[in-house]
Amino acid sequence: MTGKVPADAPARRAEVLARIAAALVDRPASSAVPRDYQHRLPDHVDVLDLFAERVADYRSTVHRTDAAGLAATVAAAIADRGIRRLVVPGGIPEGWLAACPAERIGDDPPLSVEELDGIDGTITGCAVAIAETGTFVLDAGSGQGRRVLSLLPDRLICVVTADQVVGTVPEALARLEPARPQTWVSGPSATSDIELERIEGVHGPRILDVVLVDRPG
Amino acid sequence: MTVPAEPVPPIHATTRRPLPTFRGTPPFPEAARTALADPQLRANLRRATTTIRDKRSRVVAEREDWEQLRLAGAAIKDEVLRDLPALLERLERAVVAAGGVVHWARDAADANAIVIEVARAHGTTEVVKVKSMTTQEIELNEALAIEGIDVWETDLAEMIVQLGHDLPSHILVPAIHRNRTEIRDIFRDEMGKVGRPAPADLTDDPKQLAEAARRHLREKFLRARVAVSGGNFAVAETGTIAVVESEGNGRMCLTLPDVLITVLGIEKLVPTWRDLEVFLQLLPRSATAERMNPYTSMWTGVTPGDGPQEFHLVLLDNGRTDVLSDQVGRQALRCIRCSACLNVCPVYERTGGRAYGSPYPGPIGAILTPQLRGIAHHPVDKQTASLPFASSLCGACFDACPVRIDIPEVLVHLRAQVVEHAARSHRIPTPEAGSMAAAGWVLQTARRLGRAERLASLGGRVVGRRGAIGRLPAPGWAGAWLRRRDLRTPARESFRAWWRRTGGRDDAR
Amino acid sequence: MRIALFITCFNDALFPDVGQAVVRVLRRLGHEVEFPAAQTCCGQMHFNSGYRDACIPLVDGFTAAFAGYDAIVTPSPSCAAMVRHHHATLAASDAATRAHPDLQDRVAAVTPRVYELTEFLVDVLGLTDVGASFPHTVAFHRTCHSVRLLGIGDRPERLLAAVDGLTLSPVPRADQCCGFGGTFAVKNADTSIAMGDDKVADILSTGAEVLTAADTSCLMHIGGLLSRSGSPMRVMHLAEILAGPGPEARR
Structure with missing residues (x-):
């Protein structure tokens, strides 16, 4: 570790903690946190339909398919977006790319940022997806790889399987492992910094395709 | 770190230009006047805040449990502070x-x-x-x-x-x-x-x-x-x-x-x-x-x-423990910096953020900046002391706050701290404190109030025309009111005088 | 039911017509109203300006003047909110000094009986039609304290809608503050006026003949701007409309 800790560090720490203790001398009363907000969506809501609808609201493209149609759907998305060179993180199931028209580029050994910056697109899986907010969460697990893989190339294709889709944010957090680095993605990169109008596309991938693999039958 | 004894504005290494600073911002009413005179700024702000307000209302209305989420958010943050x-x-x-x-x-x-x-x-x-x-x-x-x-x-x-x-x-x-x-x-x-x-x-x-x-x-x-x-x-x-x-x-x-x-x-x-x-x-x-x-x-x-x-x-820390020590003001530390209070604030919409002289503008800035600068513990400069008064207390900020910070409550609380500091540091009361003390004395009994009303009515009849005081050069608060607004003159006969005269029975009209 | 009128210091001195209108409305509905002569002020101006100590004698005086009534009715939502939300806290802060014996108990006895006029009419008397007639188009300004602090909701609009011949003309951006804000109007006069100008523009866009609200303080501010600009729009408190035809236009 290079950053060395200044000499008076213990004194500063003690002083901040002492100030806090002094500020709380009135011992504020404790009360339970009310948690009667929504934890699950009502049973009648089809989470896959809702997820697809909410992702589309962010002006990203949703492709619904099933296991049999997956390879063709992915291949079509790659072709439609003009992706010639595709980053393929370790652990992507071979079947997803059975018809892949692009050159596949692995991340082992790790690609440099300059190399990544020159590549058209990335395909990734995800850890969990949230219907209510149209979000998918990357946690650097198998089929996702390092965070930077889904960041530098301008086109991102994310494959979400039906069993990964939950209804709400509380359900998603319960499934996730806090220690893993996470990126929650809700639509393409966007900004509202010019006159508070939302425009898609700044630094992250500007083109986002979500392939949702429905349950069989 | 070597810091020059005389503060010189820091220079950006590449552009060689001094970095701008909030230091030297005048008190809010004066800073606001400059902002209000800029039609481009007003148009930009109005357009932007109107857009975001409407959008926020729509996505919040979508959640029937919004109030439950707010209550949970406030309770978790209170637990953190505790x-x-x-x-x-x-x-x-x-x-x-x-x-x-x-x-x-x-x-x-x-x-x-x-x-x-x-x-x-x-x-x-x-x-x-x-x-x-x-x-x-x-x-x-x-x-x-x-x-x-x-x-x-x-x-x-x-x-x-x-x-x-x-x-x-x-x-x-x-x-x-x-x-x-x-x-x-x-x-x-x-x-x-x-x-x-x-x-x-x-x-x-x-x-x-x-x-x-x-x-x-x-x-x-x-x-x-x-x-x-x-x-x-x-x-x-x-x-x-x-x-x-x-x-x-x-x-x-x-x-x-x-x-x-x-x-x-x-x-x-x-x-x-x-x-x-x-x-x-x-x-x-x-x-x-x-x-x-x-x-x-x-x-x-x-x-x-x-x-x-x-x-x-x-x-x-940087002042946060000062905020924490104030039992009313500490709720400002729940803030999650969403800026919903700015977007709904009618004052912010007119003046913009720079009038607040701090990176924290708007309603949350008006309660956070003075507290971070230590208002609970010692007198603060004029600009800081002006911030708690930069609000009409309309309450839109509290309604919008996702962690239920009662900003109007804290504003009024900080106003009291400003008044108390002034009372302690001025042997002679400020003109405002003098007027407030006089009004407080008058309002303590109905007899004093009745007498004051009769005097005011006479005075109003001298300066007023057809029941209203129009454009009139006047000092202080009267002048501030009359610059653009007519003022209703005190009634010829106050309600209490009318009631005493008629017993409330004179409604022949 | 013993009903007391809490006129408020502001209306007492500046807008006695509003108090007279309240008396007329209640009497027409068959209720006698008393005016406790010892009343002065709820302390709102001092409280909101930071002069908390000056409020406590006023809270003391308020509870003394209004003790023993079943209902204390006021034509000011903002003063009603002051009593409801802050008198108890002020009394509690005084408890340690024992300067005003039993103040907390007296506040607890009086405060729940304080009603803003439209609350009293709609909730206590159970009425929306008070038998008034007012054949004019009216713009109604929803004052911030009536909506956000007191929560009177659409009671005023329901009362106005039941007035014979009256046409309500909705004001755009109705949730926006007019910029009065008590001493804000003079301490931050430029911002207050900027807010008021926008409010006046929204109100004038309705084409209504009359502007009304449940509180005279905001009306004094908006009315002052209208009067200075030479607008013919009349400004009246809600009670004056409910009291029937013919009240004087006020600014």
């Missing part, structure tokens, strides 16, 4: 266990010194920065500039402010006071001086402006070795830090450089991982009026082979 020492130590243990370094900063000078020390240890002359209110509060860019280190703001609005040699005017959208044409001009004139120039044919189409920002910053991201960020939430239980953003500049800063330094106010904690479920729902809807913001990054210490391999967390 258990702060234990939670901070828990966070520290978790971050260290995950390979991070934790620093404690009593004030801005401590925090800046820590960042400078880390940056120097890596021999860097530039850092990329994720938008962060905390680093603005401590004037980190200025401190780094004195050391010859350039800071590149990477949030689009922060970059507009930085390139425009300007000051931020909104918590979330610091360049809200600029419209697209002004932004185009800034990009065209300034980008080339600090890196890749804007295209010669740049128009004011927001898509083109965003594209120019993307290209300009990409080279800076790719070469950056040290990044500085703030944090939206820090989970004490796990040591996880969360940064909520839209553009992806945050992800760039949080994943590309070798070294990451996060400066975090001590109140930014949540106790448990689960608690994020409340705030990740409250914040995006309140801030950008979205169901979810495009990107949220979460990391815990260092992940081998993924992202920065050196992580420093700076825990900052």
Whole structure:
């Protein structure tokens, strides 16, 4: 570790903690946190339909398919977006790319940022997806790889399987492992910094395709 | 760190221009007057705040449990404040266990010194920065500039402010006071001086402006070795830090450089991982009026082979313990910096953010800035003392606040502190205190009030015409009222006099 | 039911017509109203300006003047909110000094009986039609304290809708503050006027003949701007409309 800790560090720490203790001398009363907000969506809501609808609201493209149609759907998305060179993180199931028209580029050994910056697109899986907010969460697990893989190339294709889709944010957090680095993605990169109008596309991938693999039958 | 004895404005190393500062902002009424006289600013603000208000109403209305989420958010934040020492130590243990370094900063000078020390240890002359209110509060860019280190703001609005040699005017959208044409001009004139120039044919189409920002910053991201960020939430239980953003500049800063330094106010904690479920729902809807913001990054210490391999967390007090010591005012520390209160505030809509003379503008700024500057403990300067009065107490801010900070309550509480400081430091009461004391004396008994009403009625008849006082040069509050508004003269016969005369029976009309 | 009128110091001195209108409305509905002559002020101006100590004698005086009534009715939502939200806290802060014996108990006895006029008419008397007639188009300004602090909701609009011949003309951006804000109007006069100008523009866009609200303080501010600009729009308190036809236009 290079950053060395200044000499008076213990004194500063003690002083901040002492100030806090002094500020709380009135011992504020404790009360339970009310948690009667929504934890699950009502049973009648089809989470896959809702997820697809909410992702589309962010002006990203949703492709619904099933296991049999997956390879063709992915291949079509790659072709439609003009992706010639595709980053393929370790652990992507071979079947997803059975018809892949692009050159596949692995991340082992790790690609440099300059190399990544020159590549058209990335395909990734995800850890969990949230219907209510149209979000998918990357946690650097198998089929996702390092965070930077889904960041530098301008086109991102994310494959979400039906069993990964939950209804709400509380359900998603319960499934996730806090220690893993996470990126929650809700639509393409966007900004509202010019006159508070939302425009898609700044630094992250500007083109986002979500392939949702429905349950069989 | 060597700081010149006489403060000279810090100079940006590349542009050689002095960095702008909030210091010297006049008291609010005066600063507001300047802002109100700028029709372009008023038009930009009105357009932007109207847009975001409508959008926020729609996404909030979508959640039937919004009030339950607000109550939970407020309760979790209160729990954080109550258990702060234990939670901070828990966070520290978790971050260290995950390979991070934790620093404690009593004030801005401590925090800046820590960042400078880390940056120097890596021999860097530039850092990329994720938008962060905390680093603005401590004037980190200025401190780094004195050391010859350039800071590149990477949030689009922060970059507009930085390139425009300007000051931020909104918590979330610091360049809200600029419209697209002004932004185009800034990009065209300034980008080339600090890196890749804007295209010669740049128009004011927001898509083109965003594209120019993307290209300009990409080279800076790719070469950056040290990044500085703030944090939206820090989970004490796990040591996880969360940064909520839209553009992806945050992800760039949080994943590309070798070294990451996060400066975090001590109140930014949540106790448990689960608690994020409340705030990740409250914040995006309140801030950008979205169901979810495009990107949220979460990391815990260092992940081998993924992202920065050196992580420093700076825990900052800088007046927060002063706020915490005030039993009414401490609720301001619940704030999650969403800026919903700014967007709904009728005062902010007219004056914009710079009139508040602080990186924290609007209603939350009016209660946070004076408290961070120690108003609970000692008299403050005139500008600071003017902030709690910069509100009509309309209450829209409290309704919009996702963590239920009763901003009007705190404003009134801070007004009392200003009045008490004035009473203690002036042997002769101020004219205002004198008038208030006189009014208080008159209002103590009905007899005194009745007499005062008769006098006022006589006076009103002298200066008034047809029941109204019109344009009239008058000092003080009367003059302030009459400059643009007529004033109803006190009635010929007060209600109490009428009742005494008639017993309430004279309704022949 | 013993009903007391809490006129408020502001209306007492500046707008006695409003108090007379309240008396007329209640009497027409068959209720006698008393005016406790010892009343002065709820303390709102001092409280909101930071002069808390000056409020406590006023709270003391308020409870003394209004003790023993079943209902205390006021034509000011903002003063009703002051009593409801802050008198108890002020009394509690005084408890340690024992300067005003039993103040907390007296506040607890009086405060729940304080009603803003429209609350009293709609909730206590159970009425929306008070038998008034007013053949004019009316713009109604929803004052911030009536909506956000007191929560009177649409009671005023329901009462107005039941007035014979009256046409309500909705004001755009109705949730926006007019910029009065008590001493804000003079301490931050420029901002207050900027807010008021926008409010006046929204109100004038309705084309209504009359502007009304449940509180005279905001009306004094908006009316002052209208009067200075020479607008012919009349400004009346809600009670004056409910009291029947013919009240004087007021600014």
